[in-house]
Amino acid sequence: MIQHVVVIGGGYGGLRAVEFLYKYEDVSITLIDKNPYHYLQTEAYGYIAGRFDMHDIAINLSSWCSGFKERVNFIHEEVKDIDFEKQCVCLNKNDINYDYLVIATGAQTNFFSFIDGLKEHSYGIKNLQRAYNFRQKFENIIYKKLLDTKDSHVDEINIVIGGAGLSGVEIAAEMAHVIQVHSKTIGNAAKDIKIYLIDASDTILPGMGRYTILNTQKRLQKLDVKILTNTFINNLDNLFIYFKDGQKLPYSFMVFTGGIKASDLNSSIDYTKNKIEQLIPDSELNIKDKKNVFALGDCVEIRDKNGNILPPTAQIAEKSAEYVAKTIRKRIDKENSFAFNANVSGVFVALGGNYAVGELFKYIKVKGYTAYLLKKAITSAYHFGLRLRINTGFKNRIKN
Ligand SMILES: Cc1cc2nc3c(=O)[nH]c(=O)nc-3n(C[C@H](O)[C@H](O)[C@H](O)COP(=O)(O)OP(=O)(O)OC[C@H]3O[C@@H](n4cnc5c(N)ncnc54)[C@H](O)[C@@H]3O)c2cc1C
The missing domain is CATH 3.50.50.60 (FAD/NAD(P)-binding domain)
Known part of the structure; x- marks a missing residue:
């Protein structure tokens, strides 16, 4: 039966x-x-920073299901x-x-209700629409800097990532990499864009291995990401982030990955x-x-x-x-x-460009280009599997 x-x-x-x-x-x-699509959240960091495109991070579910020769029905x-x-x-x-x-x-x-203004003034990236809006904001900032002919640091723009877990760290690193490496083409004014990574915990990547934490920290520092740990956000309005210790930070936009x-x-x-x-x-x-x-x-x-x-x-x-x-x-x-x-089994953290840090089965610890290649191999295999199914579906539809 x-x-x-x-x-x-x-x-x-x-x-x-x-x-x-x-x-x-x-x-x-x-x-x-x-949603009519499968959202590859794990690639969101690259999409936001302009490294990947929409087709790299979203797959049409109806096309994917048609790859199962009518044994899988999709309802949107x-x-x-x-x-x-x-x-x-x-x-x-x-x-x-x-x-x-x-x-x-x-x-x-989870836009915590105890942080006043968090939901109204920050972006999440757990849904594609928000990641899309966030990417546009980032591109807009880069575009404005491209038009900026001044070489002085008069127009600083702060982009804030609230939450230094895996997703927050990856987004901060990828954006910082775009700004640092491409400032020759964007123009020196791009260096006025500062990336802040904020977490209430006393470390970035809480819960991860020491090797990953230390090497990620080094990489972020090299990319000039400002790391603020032990930092509690009290509330936000459209101009400032207010901290529990009474300090405040002007910001252009914030993405919240804290929960x-x-x-x-x-x-x-x-x-x-x-x-x-x-x-x-x-x-x-x-x-x-x-x-x-x-x-x-x-x-x-x-x-x-x-x-x-x-x-x-x-x-x-x-x-x-x-x-x-x-x-x-x-x-x-x-x-x-x-x-x-x-x-x-292990976690690899993408840290901007062709650089990653990761640990596999507790014993294998890698960083740099090798880690990047390993992470890429895992994500490419996943993407390849999805595409294979879609191609089968496409052939089925042509036959019918
Ligand atoms: C930036 C970022 C980087 C990450 N990096 C990594 C990584 O490197 N490695 C890793 O292992 N994990 C990573 N993660 C975490 C990973 O993406 C999630 O753990 C994973 O998506 C969970 O899979 P899931 O199937 O439980 O839920 P999801 O992938 O979120 O899928 C849930 C689905 O349910 C649908 N849905 C929800 N409610 C309803 C409803 N009521 N009716 C119908 N449909 C509904 C949604 O539309 C969605 O398609 C990352 C996450 C982010 C945001």
Whole structure:
């Protein structure tokens, strides 16, 4: 009997779940996303700084799904409600019944309400529209500097990144690299653009390995990024960022990467959640005591076998998706399943131009061009996989 699996969310986790479930011929799949595209957030740093284009960071989901020879149906709609008793996802026109459900709706920027003016005056990059606006702002600033014939530092522009985690650091480094390396072509006035990286924690990249932190710090200093750690933002207006210690910083624009919270769908689900609204699933990633409902990726709190919370990364979203697909197979076959057990294999931090720093399996530590090539190999392989599927879909459509 054909089993219908509904996957909500076409992000890193959702797409990996679809790829794995497609291997089972007795499974039909419906993918639902509120956006018509898959957004490659991990490449956002390069898009904002003008290194990548829109086609490098967004993939049309309908084209991608057509690569599965009509076994994967795509619905472009935001899911606001799920009826777990009736086993259906409630949509505007009709409800979609499921045998198995995978919730992979990710997370959004957490514009903390205790920082007055944060939401109104800063950009997030967890959604494509905001990254697009941010890129335009950055390009505008560069363009104005191109027109600036003065060589003096009279017109300083401060770009502020709030949050020195992986995404904040990558964005700061890439923008600083554009300004520093290309000031010969943009003009010396480009050096008036200052990049600030601010974090309340006492270090950049909190939670990451010492090697990565130290080498990232060195690279950022070389790129002239102003790092302010132990710095608490109190509030913002359209001209200044005000700090808890009474200081203030004039700024042109700010991107906030300081925190995430789970997607809005979680608020409609009556189940245990943590402070950032992530669902807390059981050890097999099921929620609501239902063996046919799974939640994975950034929208859930996932722990390793020692009980440590795993960071919300594309890597963990993909690993949890592979696990869920295999567990669904076991459930269909009425076989025993096992607890999810994963850890972070390694992280590479892109640090502007052809430079990166990273650690792999705790033992391999690399920096510079080699690390950049390794990071590039990982992201290119991911992109290549998506494109391959799209090309198959394109050929299918021409045949029909
Ligand atoms: C700048 C930046 C750099 C990063 N770098 C790295 C990195 O180097 N390595 C790494 O591993 N991770 C990195 N990450 C983190 C990584 O991008 C996330 O952890 C990952 O996207 C999580 O995958 P996900 O599938 O859980 O959610 P997402 O990829 O966010 O996908 C969620 C999907 O669900 C959809 N959706 C949400 N709500 C609904 C709804 N109600 N109805 C229908 N659809 C819905 C969304 O439109 C989206 O397509 C980075 C993040 C950023 C922002």
